[in-house]
Amino acid sequence: AVPYLKYRYQLFAERKAANTEGKTGHNYIEEQAKLLPYESNEAFEDYNEMVIQYGFINLFVVAFPLTPLLAFANNVLEVHVDAVKLCFVHRRPFPHPAKDIGVWFYILRFMTYIALGTNTALILWTSDLFENQSGTARALGFVVACQVCLVLAILVERVVPDVPHEMKLLQERYKHIVNVVFKGLFEGDNSKLNEVAERLNLQIYPNQEWEEPKQHYA
Template sequence: MQALVPEYSESEQIGDYMQIVVNFGFVAMFGATCPSVTALCFLSSLPIKQLLAYKYSFARKRAIPRGAEGIGSWNSILRFVAYAGVTCTCYIVVFVYNIEAADTMRCTFLCFVISEHAAWPAKQLHHLVSC
């Protein structure tokens, strides 16, 4: 049966990873704006995981086993999206929610820069702990 199904191509692999990265990007960048988006992304990823498992098991030829340490270049893409999420979240919180009742744009921008520079070390610490 495995010989009759088509091979799992590299373009399909890229498409599968892109779907996961886009889902993560929405949560990382816009989770502060609408926290319910995180629940929707979680609920939408459950059937996708099941469909991918079915595809890997029955609808495509099994890949030749190769050893790998991680997910390759996708790791740097996910790391970039995570750091962009920190910047985007700080921007949304400061400029859109207007938590600081600033009289001038200069004061608001300064609040954004300070919050971003305070959040980046926390993200870097999280990266170091998770490795």
């Protein structure tokens, strides 16, 4: 919020000075240039913040069951704060296409498996339901419960698809439209797959030796 307030105050001061001197204000490009650049570490910090929150929610959720509700309220506020940051505080970031979130997915998946053990341990060793059980019985129950939860988690991963069936159909339809309309390909047509583009002459000439290529007309 502080960088945004500083930016708004700077714009207010410049517009006031421009009105006093009879000059026009800055255009959109100049205003963008005055904003803070959106560095690559900004995206890393955003991902890191979400992963830390995910860890606190899942690793110790049985200790305070209202944690997911508080995290949801925080995320609703965070969405609006990030929107203000991207639209008004930082310059327009350059898009970097990516297939997925990369290594963050495996970190979240690993934390999910660890959460099975931490929550099971909290229930067995801190709950009043098992205070009369011996340490050996609790340890055995911990191993069995972890194995059962792990099997259920893997089963859910296999049964529930990452992409819904309707979305897969839309993606296939999009690929078909691109192949037919833009690439001129049809089903079973491989005639244009082996075409080689014309090579470009990338030879660099000094200024004194370069000549305009002669065009030959039929």
